[in-house]
Amino acid sequence: MIQDLVVYLAYMGYAIGFMLGIATLFTWVERKQSAIMADRIGANRCYIRIPFTNVKLVAWGLFHGIADGAKMLLKENFTPLTYDRFCFNLAPFLAAAPVLLVFSVIPFGGTLTPGQLLPQLHDFFGDRSYAMQVASLDAGILVVLSFSGIGILGTMLAGWSSNNKFSMLGAARAASQMISYEVSMGLALISLVVTYGTLDLNTMVQWQSGLLFGALPAWGIFTQPLAFILFLTAAIAENKRVPFDLPECESELVAGYFTEYSAMKMGLFMLSEFIEIVVVSALLVTMFLGGYNLPYLTDSGFIFPAGATWALPHLAVVLLQVGTFLVKVVLAGCFQILIRWSLPRFRYDQLMNFGWKFLMPLAALNLVVTACVRWWTI
Amino acid sequence: MEYKSPVRSYLEETADPNNVLVNLGPSHPATHGTIQIIAELDGETVKKADIHCGYLHRGFEKEAEHHTYHKIIPYTDRLNYCSSLNNNFAYAEAVEKLLGIEITPRCKWLRTLLSEYNRVADHVTCIAATVMEMGAMTAFLYLMTIRDYIFEHLNHLTGARLTYSYVRIGGLSRDLPEGWLERLEEILQFHERYINRIHGLLDRNRIFIDRTRNVGVMTPEHALNWGYTGPILRSTGIPIDLRKDSPYLAYPELDFEVPVGIKGDNYDRYYVRMREMDESLSMIRQCVKNLPKGPVSVVDSRVVLPEKSRVYTQTEAVINHFKLIIDGIKVPAGEVYSAHEAPNGELGFYLVSDGSGHPYKMHVRSPSFAHMGGMHTLLEGYQVADIIATFGSMNMIGGECDR
Numbered sequence: 107m108i109q110d111l112v113v114y115l116a117y118m119g120y121a122i123g124f125m126l127g128i129a130t131l132f133t134w135v136e137r138k139q140s141a142i143m144a145d146r147i148g149a150n151r152c153y154i155r156i157p158f159t160n161v162k163l164v165a166w167g168l169f170h171g172i173a174d175g176a177k178m179l180l181k182e183n184f185t186p187l188t189y190d191r192f193c194f195n196l197a198p199f200l201a202a203a204p205v206l207l208v209f210s211v212i213p214f215g216g217t218l219t220p221g222q223l224l225p226q227l228h229d230f231f232g233d234r235s236y237a238m239q240v241a242s243l244d245a246g247i248l249v250v251l252s253f254s255g256i257g258i259l260g261t262m263l264a265g266w267s268s269n270n271k272f273s274m275l276g277a278a279r280a281a282s283q284m285i286s287y288e289v290s291m292g293l294a295l296i297s298l299v300v301t302y303g304t305l306d307l308n309t310m311v312q313w314q315s316g317l318l319f320g321a322l323p324a325w326g327i328f329t330q331p332l333a334f335i336l337f338l339t340a341a342i343a344e345n346k347r348v349p350f351d352l353p354e355c356e357s358e359l360v361a362g363y364f365t366e367y368s369a370m371k372m373g374l375f376m377l378s379e380f381i382e383i384v385v386v387s388a389l390l391v392t393m394f395l396g397g398y399n400l401p402y403l404t405d406s407g408f409i410f411p412a413g414a415t416w417a418l419p420h421l422a423v424v425l426l427q428v429g430t431f432l433v434k435v436v437l438a439g440c441f442q443i444l445i446r447w448s449l450p451r452f453r454y455d456q457l458m459n460f461g462w463k464f465l466m467p468l469a470a471l472n473l474v475v476t477a478c479v480r481w482w483t484i
Numbered sequence: 485m486e487y488k489s490p491v492r493s494y495l496e497e498t499a500d501p502n503n504v505l506v507n508l509g510p511s512h513p514a515t516h517g518t519i520q521i522i523a524e525l526d527g528e529t530v531k532k533a534d535i536h537c538g539y540l541h542r543g544f545e546k547e548a549e550h551h552t553y554h555k556i557i558p559y560t561d562r563l564n565y566c567s568s569l570n571n572n573f574a575y576a577e578a579v580e581k582l583l584g585i586e587i588t589p590r591c592k593w594l595r596t597l598l599s600e601y602n603r604v605a606d607h608v609t610c611i612a613a614t615v616m617e618m619g620a621m622t623a624f625l626y627l628m629t630i631r632d633y634i635f636e637h638l639n640h641l642t643g644a645r646l647t648y649s650y651v652r653i654g655g656l657s658r659d660l661p662e663g664w665l666e667r668l669e670e671i672l673q674f675h676e677r678y679i680n681r682i683h684g685l686l687d688r689n690r691i692f693i694d695r696t697r698n699v700g701v702m703t704p705e706h707a708l709n710w711g712y713t714g715p716i717l718r719s720t721g722i723p724i725d726l727r728k729d730s731p732y733l734a735y736p737e738l739d740f741e742v743p744v745g746i747k748g749d750n751y752d753r754y755y756v757r758m759r760e761m762d763e764s765l766s767m768i769r770q771c772v773k774n775l776p777k778g779p780v781s782v783v784d785s786r787v788v789l790p791e792k793s794r795v796y797t798q799t800e801a802v803i804n805h806f807k808l809i810i811d812g813i814k815v816p817a818g819e820v821y822s823a824h825e826a827p828n829g830e831l832g833f834y835l836v837s838d839g840s841g842h843p844y845k846m847h848v849r850s851p852s853f854a855h856m857g858g859m860h861t862l863l864e865g866y867q868v869a870d871i872i873a874t875f876g877s878m879n880m881i882g883g884e885c886d887r
Contacts, residue, residue: 140621140625143622144621144622144625144626144629145625145626145629146625146629271504271505271506272506275506275868348619349619349691351619352869358508358868358869358871358872360512360513447622448620448622448685449619449620449691450615450618450619450620450686450689450692450695451619451691451695452691452694452695453695453867453869453870454528454868454869455528455867456694456695
């Protein structure tokens with residue numbers, strides 16, 4: 107029992123560290139990547155001076171994330187007079203907490219047998235093995251969808267309780283947008299469920315560890331390319347980023363639903379946006395890009411299609427899988443940032459038309475075709 | 485709280501109780517320049533819009549009556565601060581017409597070159613602001629990079645990045661510095677490269693087209709009736725351009741086209757500006773090729789300040805300098821209207837002189853002010869988000885609109 111506790115505490119620590127760490131990293135990546143895209147230098151003003159010397163550690167502006175956090179924490183927490191006190195204070199947490207929980211069902215590595223990692227650990231752990239996932243629930247995808255549904259509440263409450271017309275318009279937009287896009291997102295996911303035959307994310311990843319046509323990894327992006335695009339689009343819309351950032355679009359609604367927020371409450375909204383990038387990337391990677399699978403890597407080492415093999419110790423395999431997942435998440439996040447910095451934003455009616463008249467029928471069609479193919483092949 | 489605004493009382497109560505009044509501006513991210521748009525919204529649709537300008541009123545025209553003709557030049561910089569040189573030249577030409585001075589050929593060609601150069605900077609700023617408000621940040625930053633290069637280059641020539649005060653009555657404050665024209669060609673090539681990227685990012689971008697096509701549409705009649713000029717008028721398909729129709733400076737000797745739009749919507753306004761920049765580039769190159777040698781200012785001690793070396797050594801020059809600074813240029817009594825094609829449209833200066841050192845009356849026909857008159861018609865019936873796109877493409881410049 108105590109062994110399980112140790113392992114799962116370690117998992118939880120890793121999951122929270124992973125998300126907050128990568129989200130902070132993404133604030134920097136967003137700055138730097140957009141700078142590279144626009145031929146600028148980007149964030150480079152923040153530094154840490156090594157004590158008693160004049161050496162300034164700029165580190166490509168990496169410390170901007172820390173400076174941001176410190177700024178948010180130290181600013182005055184200004185609140186307007188006419189607001190719904192309870193909802194106003196609740197909203198940021200309601201927006202930020204559910205996105206943190208989504209990660210609990212995402213597998214970030216294969217099977218871990220702690221006893222095989224190091225000889226010293228064998229006495230303590232024995233031959234127990236654990237899937238690298240905080241909570242291996244059978245209803246994985248449902249948990250993802252329901253938690254992202256709670257996130258809408260935070261946005262709506264924030265807009266309604268601020269007693270500001272811009273906030274209210276932003277909240278109305280956010281609510282209708284997120285609910286609309288959840289439909290196509292759900293449909294895209296159902297076609298995945300039909301393909302994989304499971305709701306459990308870990309089983310999905312294991313399904314993707316096989317090979318298609320002998321050489322191609324059996325990733326979701328190859329078996330369900332349309333669902334990939336649909337899910338990516340709907341997920342960016344859920345995350346409220348350009349080109350779907352109408353709820354907070356700076357030019358018309360000032361800052362949308364969090365106009366009246368300041369200091370760390372506003373920081374929570376911003377942070378939740380970046381955590382959501384991580385979560386969306388993690389979901390994309392898990393469901394479409396093979397999760398922690400590196401092509402041809404199995405639990406015992408590499409097995410190449412030509413027949414060559416390369417055996418690896420368990421520790422190396424675990425590290426490779428965890429590292430693969432990490433790199434894939436970062437790359438998927440960078441791709442989202444690439445989209446965000448290339449496109450102008452939609453208008454509200456166009457967004458709704460796009461969601462209901464284009465994405466939804468396409469997702470439904472994809473589901474029907476998938477179901478037919480599945481029925482044919484069974 | 486019961487509070488009724490005396491200014492906009494009729495908009496305090498909406499026609500329909502279900503509608504919402506939203507106040508965009510005067511301090512709002514989208515109203516660059518200071519302007520207030522009061523919009524009555526039914527959901528996301530604008531039912532009624534009311535534009536209030538005047539938040540940047542400085543009394544420029546009244547101020548001018550107490551300044552000598554030279555001292556007005558820095559004020560003209562602040563009209564359309566994105567293209568100060570165009571304002572400078574339009575003002576100087578009005579005074580020169582009244583004085584009956586013929587400027588030197590080099591001055592004429594240089595003014596033409598710089599007008600076009602500043603027009604490029606102005607159009608770049610306008611397009612950048614418009615696309616930024618639609619969320620295309622990278623396109624915005626590309627355009628701002630071009631603008632920054634141009635401003636730095638003009639800084640080298642005039643000593644200021646934005647408010648140049650480069651013109652003098654009867655000439656220019658100084659000739660081109662060494663190597664300026666070589667750097668100009670580099671910047672033009674840089675501009676072409678970056679503008680190609682903008683074409684690639686926006687021209688056929690479905691989201692951009694959806695946001696701008698058939699939004700803020702105006703008919704040619706509508707544009708003429710509201711007194712629109714410049715790229716906004718030309719976007720409706722009417723090829724009225726003062727550079728062609730009432731040629732001034734060296735424009736009669738230049739070979740250029742007047743691009744027009746087909747519908748008068750936001751996309752046309754964007755594209756007309758893009759095409760105008762191409763024409764400006766070709767005009768700048770023609771100017772560089774034909775730039776004559778010679779002095780940049782006329783030799784006329786009634787108007788032009790004497791050289792500093794003479795001021796420090798000769799009594800006559802000191803007196804001349806003193807009289808020109810204290811009393812100002814004695815402009816013969818009379819009145820004149822002179823208009824230039826500024827980046828935004830017809831920029832006219834109407835001057836009345838009573839023969840003293842400062843104008844008796846001055847009026848500026850600023851294009852932005854005329855554009856704001858009919859703005860509400862372009863907003864009503866469209867969406868809230870279209871307010872921003874349309875307003876951006878109208879290129880309202882507070883300094884020029886409110887004077």
